[in-house]
Amino acid sequence: MIDLKELPDNEALPPVHQWQPDFCGDMDMLIKANGDWIHEGGKIHRPAMVKMFSRILWQEAGEHFLVTPVEKVRIQVEDAPFLVTQWRRIETTAGWAYEFTTATEDVLVLGENTDLWLADFQGEQRPYLSMRYGMKALIGRSVFYQLTECLEPVTVGEESGLGLISAGKSYLLMQDE
Template identity: 70%
Template sequence: MSNIELKGLYEVTSSSLPPVHNWKPPFCGDMDMVIKANGEWFHEGGKIKRSAMVAMFSRILWFENGEHFLVTPVEKVRIQVEDAPFLITRWQWIETERGRAIEFATLTDDVLVLGVDCDLWMDWYKEEERPYVSMRYGMKALVGRNVFYGIAESLEQVEAPKGIGMGIISAGKSYLLMQDA
């Protein structure tokens, strides 16, 4: 089991992202850290209760070959993720250059605009179909149930590459959420 060296990350604020895509540290082993399917983070069996700590870890999260890692300039440790490492907890309609769009915010304060910074799709986790949005470095965020119910109030008939049905149009892009039979 490994603990990750956090020296040098003190300048990373909750709104900035360190250049983890430029860091190529050696793999140092596994860390006893799990991101649960409900978005909660656990270390050595205990829930991480400090939201600032979870946000800081989320900024150094890296996805590679189907696995998740915490990465610093000097080391890389593997962690476990049950479903999606991020959870969308808030949303709102905003106006963009591309028209009306949905702005999402994650539990760790990442802000994404559907159709600009991310895309939305439905997929299966265990025996439940769930909505997800794309995140940085090939990761994904689960759209929280309350957010999805809020969005569902804006469903309209859409035509998307996967077919015709009920969905959302955000920043001029169509997202099919329920296909016509």
């Protein structure tokens, strides 16, 4: 259904936001809440294939699509289409920052090109980062546990507690009672 020959052959993100193809229908593809990509009932085991699909992912009105210049197919996403699997502290022009890398090799710098928030998913509070085109990335459990060792006192608006300061911006993760 998706013609892979229509896609750019480099590492840069294709200009999905400029493409306006007609909707072609639904594709039997699911991104599970644990970050697994499932096609026709089977897990996609090739990281390069998952990465390629992630580069043409688009969100519109709460739905997710794979988009090429000539096709647009809807896929299902249980929670977040991206999963953060690594992090590190880096020095930026705005001071120290947290850099996150997703399973699909997207790099996000908290406070520069992404924000952090907690939201409910099936009765559980989970941490997310903002991504391109209004999508989100779930911070993986092991990454989040590692980050808890970096929490420091922060104030955001009128609320205070523990959180992260990255690129000069504060993010509250645990509110004082």
